[in-house]
Structures are given as C-alpha cells and as structure tokens.
Amino acid sequence: MRAAFVTPGAYPVPAPRGGSVERVVENFVPLLADRLEVCIYGRTAKGLPRRGMLHGARCERLRAPGKRAYLSGVLAGLRAYRPQLIEVENRPRLVPLLKRRFPGARVWLHLHSNTFISGKAISPAELRACLGAADRIIVNSRFLKADVERRSPSLASKLGVVYPGVDPVWFGAPALREHLRIAQGWQHRQIVLFAGRLIPLKGVHHLLAALPALVRRHPNMLLVIVGSPFYGSSRTSAYSRKLLRMARPWRRYVHFEPYVSHDRMPAWFGMADVAVVPSLRREAFGLVNVEAMASGLPVVACRVGGIAEIVEDGVTGFLVDPRRLTAELPDRISQLLDDEALRTRMGAMGRERILERFTWRHTADRWLAELERDVGSGRP
Known part of the structure; x- marks a missing residue:
C-alpha cells in the first residue's frame, strides 16, 4: 500500500525549529516504512532537497510562497504518486477536497489538537461535513476523541486514538548533567523547568506568581523558562x-x-530537577510531558485535556486543579524539591511509563492497528 501524509505546510520535515505536527510526522511515519510505501508532503527549507528520504520515508518538499501554491503542489504530487491512503494532518477542510480529487483513495484526518475544529476556526455545519467526509479520524488523546464525539456524535465509529511519543534514548541520557550545570554556574541550584511556547494558554504567569512562595521555602531554587x-x-x-x-x-x-532548537532540548531537561507544565486548557496531549518523563523528571502539571492520560498523579508526578493553581502549584513543586528520594522515584516511574506506552514505536504500532481496523471494516 502507498500512503501519503500531507502536513500543513507551515514548517519543513524534519522541523528542527518548531512545528509539533511536523515533529510527530517525522518521527512515526518512517517507522511505517517496513510495512508500507510512505511519502511525506511538506514545505521546503534552506539546506533541504526538494525530494529525499527520511529514515525510509520518501519526502516531497514544496517551494510554495502561500497556502494555495502549497496545496496545488501537494495535489500535483498526489496525482503522480497515486496513493491508496491519504492522511491529512490537522486540517479538516482539506478532507472533502481530497475525497473529490482522489475518489479511489482512503482519506484520513489526523487531529493533533482541537484548534482547527473549534468554533473560531470552522462553523459547526462545515465541521460536520469535513469530518463526515473522512474515512477515519485519528486523534492524539481520549480527551480529543471525546471532544470530536461531542461535536459530531455520529462519528464515534470512525475515531481512533494514536498517542504521540518520544525517543527515550535521545531524551534519556543525563550523563552530562553536572557538566552542563557547572557550565551555567548552576551546580548548587535546584532547577524547576518550564519548556514551551510563551503564550497565555501555557500558564507561565501562574508559575511566576508562585515564585515568591517557592523562593521563601527554597532559596537556592532557579526557575528556568525555555521557549x-x-x-x-x-x-x-x-x-x-x-x-x-x-x-x-x-x-x-x-x-x-x-x-532552543529541539535537538538541544535534552540537555535542558537533563539539567533540571522538576518539570512544570501549567497549561490551563485545551492541551490535547502535550509532547513536553513525555519528553520530561523520558528524561527521568517528575512532572507537575494541570489536570486539563489529555495531560491526565500521560502524567499519573502521585506516581510519575502531580496533577493540580487549574482552579486552585495559586495554592497547589507551589505546594506540589515544594514537595518535590524537599524530597530527593521522591523526585528520583517519580522520575524513574515516569521513564518506565514512557518505555511501556509512549515511544514512537508505540505510535507507529497504534497507527498500524487503526489501518487494520479500517481495512477490516469492509467499507469501500
């Protein structure tokens, strides 16, 4: 089977300077290449060839100055490639178009967030039409699955959950920890790490608001905000x-x-003692959670969206009530900073959970299981 993966075209693949959707695609799609012939469509960037291979996956990169030009390039590429399956990444409006242009192909929609199914992005009627045109809809958490079902209950049978993952080798090498801390002059500090975009949704202002209480209890702490x-x-x-x-x-x-480019992030996780993810809402998954856990860090995160499917409260870290952040956030961080044995135990349990459930190999295998269900459904 030939399968095509159409990325949004905002970032290249691979995407060293950002783009969480592209990062998911570049990591799990090549792992399908031993079962399928796969091709990834994305935009080009300096230093990347128009056509190439990425760990067994074919890449078609388009020099497209705008959305229409990018889409035209993708359509031309698909006509030449003639895939039996086309997966659209995070852009529901493309699904009906691709079904019309390629009636013989299965068209899947892979939702990485609810950004493009929200009322601000698309009307409820158009969303139902777009989702209804998809042969299968992949989502990255049970939270997002429930959100789609709420918006269009008749689609329940089309939905499948495929969690993103992490490379546990890349994020699990703390050997340089002390060297890196010494280089920064932080060898005597307890480091609390936030990594992510600096937007209100991520809740960094609540973390800074907790700082006075944290400093009173831990005068050697350092809050490191990367992003x-x-x-x-x-x-x-x-x-x-x-x-x-x-x-x-x-x-x-x-x-x-x-x-910080993604390839340098393992060093920042490696220097930290605790990772904090104070996202306030609409976090369908949150790759930073699995990256921190793969690095052996306990995670303090808000109990929102799909985060509760990753962080096991009291085992791999703590989940806090977003309505009680002012009290719970500094208390849970302090609890971890006070207790090295607890940090070590939770960090080890977090890494074990990653190895059991959240590697890119798990992502690829879950995706292949969805393919088996789709093929076995008997739908034309």
Missing part, C-alpha cells in the same frame, strides 16, 4: 514582555532562554 512566543524564533510578544516584567523583582531566581 518563546513563536516557533523557531526569539521574537517577543506583549505576553512574553509581561512575563519579563513579572520576573524582574526575582531575577536572581529566574532564567529565560528565549529559543
């Missing part, structure tokens, strides 16, 4: 500038690292 408002860029925003103002009175206890 910027935009993928692949160190540009600021009104919100990121607000965060800098909030941190100014506590500058001795906060370090901002504006933008």
Whole structure:
C-alpha cells in the first residue's frame, strides 16, 4: 500500500525549529516504512532537497510562497504518486477536497489538537461535513476523541486514538548533567523547568506568581523558562514582555532562554530537577510531558485535556486543579524539591511509563492497528 501524509505546510520535515505536527510526522511515519510505501508532503527549507528520504520515508518538499501554491503542489504530487491512503494532518477542510480529487483513495484526518475544529476556526455545519467526509479520524488523546464525539456524535465509529511519543534514548541520557550545570554556574541550584511556547494558554504567569512562595521555602531554587512566543524564533510578544516584567523583582531566581532548537532540548531537561507544565486548557496531549518523563523528571502539571492520560498523579508526578493553581502549584513543586528520594522515584516511574506506552514505536504500532481496523471494516 502507498500512503501519503500531507502536513500543513507551515514548517519543513524534519522541523528542527518548531512545528509539533511536523515533529510527530517525522518521527512515526518512517517507522511505517517496513510495512508500507510512505511519502511525506511538506514545505521546503534552506539546506533541504526538494525530494529525499527520511529514515525510509520518501519526502516531497514544496517551494510554495502561500497556502494555495502549497496545496496545488501537494495535489500535483498526489496525482503522480497515486496513493491508496491519504492522511491529512490537522486540517479538516482539506478532507472533502481530497475525497473529490482522489475518489479511489482512503482519506484520513489526523487531529493533533482541537484548534482547527473549534468554533473560531470552522462553523459547526462545515465541521460536520469535513469530518463526515473522512474515512477515519485519528486523534492524539481520549480527551480529543471525546471532544470530536461531542461535536459530531455520529462519528464515534470512525475515531481512533494514536498517542504521540518520544525517543527515550535521545531524551534519556543525563550523563552530562553536572557538566552542563557547572557550565551555567548552576551546580548548587535546584532547577524547576518550564519548556514551551510563551503564550497565555501555557500558564507561565501562574508559575511566576508562585515564585515568591517557592523562593521563601527554597532559596537556592532557579526557575528556568525555555521557549518563546513563536516557533523557531526569539521574537517577543506583549505576553512574553509581561512575563519579563513579572520576573524582574526575582531575577536572581529566574532564567529565560528565549529559543532552543529541539535537538538541544535534552540537555535542558537533563539539567533540571522538576518539570512544570501549567497549561490551563485545551492541551490535547502535550509532547513536553513525555519528553520530561523520558528524561527521568517528575512532572507537575494541570489536570486539563489529555495531560491526565500521560502524567499519573502521585506516581510519575502531580496533577493540580487549574482552579486552585495559586495554592497547589507551589505546594506540589515544594514537595518535590524537599524530597530527593521522591523526585528520583517519580522520575524513574515516569521513564518506565514512557518505555511501556509512549515511544514512537508505540505510535507507529497504534497507527498500524487503526489501518487494520479500517481495512477490516469492509467499507469501500
């Protein structure tokens, strides 16, 4: 079977400077190549060939100055490739178009978030039509599955959950921990790490608001905030500038690292003692959770979206009530900073959970199981 994977076209594949959708595709699709002939469609970038291979997966990269040009290039590529299965990544509006243009192909929709099925992005009627045109809909958490079912109850039989994953080798090598901490001058600090985009949804302002209470209890702590408002860029925003103002009175206890490429992130996780994910809502999965756990870190996260499907409360970290962040966030972080044995135990349990459930091999195998269900359904 020939299968095509159509990325949104915002970032190249591979995507070293950002793009969580592209990162998922680049990591699990090549693992399908021993069972299928696979081709990934995305945009090109400096240093990348128009056509190439990525660990067994064919890549078609398009020099497209805009959305229409990108789509035209994808359609031309699909006509030449003639896949039996086309998977659209996170863009429901493309599904009916591809069904019309390629009536002999199965067309799947892979939703990585609920951004493009929300009322701000698409009307309920159009969404039902787009979802209804899909032969199968892959979602990245049970939370997102329930969200889709709520919006269109008749689609329950089409839905399948395929969790994203992580490379446990890449994120599980703490051998350079002390060397890296010494290089930063942090060898005597307890490091609390946030990694992600600096947007209100991620809740970094709540983490900074908890800082006074944390500093009183742990005067040697350091909050390290890795990220910027935009993928692949160190540009600021009104919100990121607000965060800098909030941190100014506590500058001795906060370090901002504006933008770090994904291939350098294991070092930052490796330096940390605790990872915090204070996302407030609509976090369908959250790759940072599995990256932190693969690095052997306990995670303190909000009990929102799909995060509760990753972080096991009281076992691999703590889940806090987003309505009680002011009290619970500093308490749970402090509990971990106070107890090295607890940090070590939870970190080890988190890594074990990753090895059992959340590697990219697990992602590929779950996707192949969905293919078996689709093929075995008998639908034309």
